[in-house]
Amino acid sequence: MKKTILVFSLLIFAILLLFQISKYAIISGSLKIEITIGVIAVIFLIIGIYINKKSLQNSKLPSTEINHQKISELEITEREYEVLKGISEGLSNKEIGDKLFLSESTIKTHVSNLLVKLNAKRRTQALQIAKDFQII
């Protein structure tokens, strides 16, 4: 907060200085009005963009992209990934099996392999880790 006040104080000072310089430069005829206005316009355009960027920086977006490279890095196969998505939807093994037309046994196998690859003890932990890796 102290920093913000300091920055704004300096900004206002700089603007006032700019006004005075441009005013006397125009009166003495050494500077065209068009150029002065153009410079002012560009400066404030940049200030506007800067202020807005700063204010939006706090609510930083967590990059919703899926990290496909990480998936192959972890050697997670196609089927395993399907199962992982099922888990993230809150489905039981049985339900995932029904969805993918597989037996519950097969899902259990895939889940077990997933847990090893994600270094997790439970499916909920697998979800948390997968989110960290931006896999889901």
Add this chain to the structure above:
Amino acid sequence: MKKTILVFSLLIFAILLLFQISKYAIISGSLKIEITIGVIAVIFLIIGIYINKKSLQNSKLPSTEINHQKISELEITEREYEVLKGISEGLSNKEIGDKLFLSESTIKTHVSNLLVKLNAKRRTQALQIAKDFQII
């Protein structure tokens, strides 16, 4: 894209018009230089903020805010919410108990109540629902 070109064309036209008006107004002495520059500055500050906001709007952030109102709406108590956070961290009931200095039985009670309140059958489904409600 066509819209962008149109908007920028109109913008440039408006700016040129502004320059001419201000130029002749100053020469005819009916307008002070300070005021002109001030107006230009404010206009471009707003334009800068506007441009930046538009450019960041595409990568819209999914509002990472927690919906506290929804939590009380669902009548989720303080303790239950603590347990929910534990679940979202991928912890087992035992681990949540250790963390909150409670017995596993107590955690089970809280989890059961949570599942009813969130209308979920499993803890993973509870997570998915809680995420939908922006509770976690």
Add this chain to the structure above:
DNA sequence: TTCGAGCTCATACTAAAGTACCAAAGTGCT
């Protein structure tokens, strides 16, 4: 064709998770 990887499924088991009760203690309100 032999090999490895991936996918499928099964059995048998252990470990968690979840349900349905009950009950005591604390808290806040009237």
Add this chain to the structure above:
DNA sequence: AGCACTTTGGTACTTTAGTATGAGCTCGAA
């Protein structure tokens, strides 16, 4: 004090999750 609600914890039970192991199948690379 009495009431409603939360929090805590227990027992007994069912269901789901997860492990270990084995086995058959397909497909592409060596």
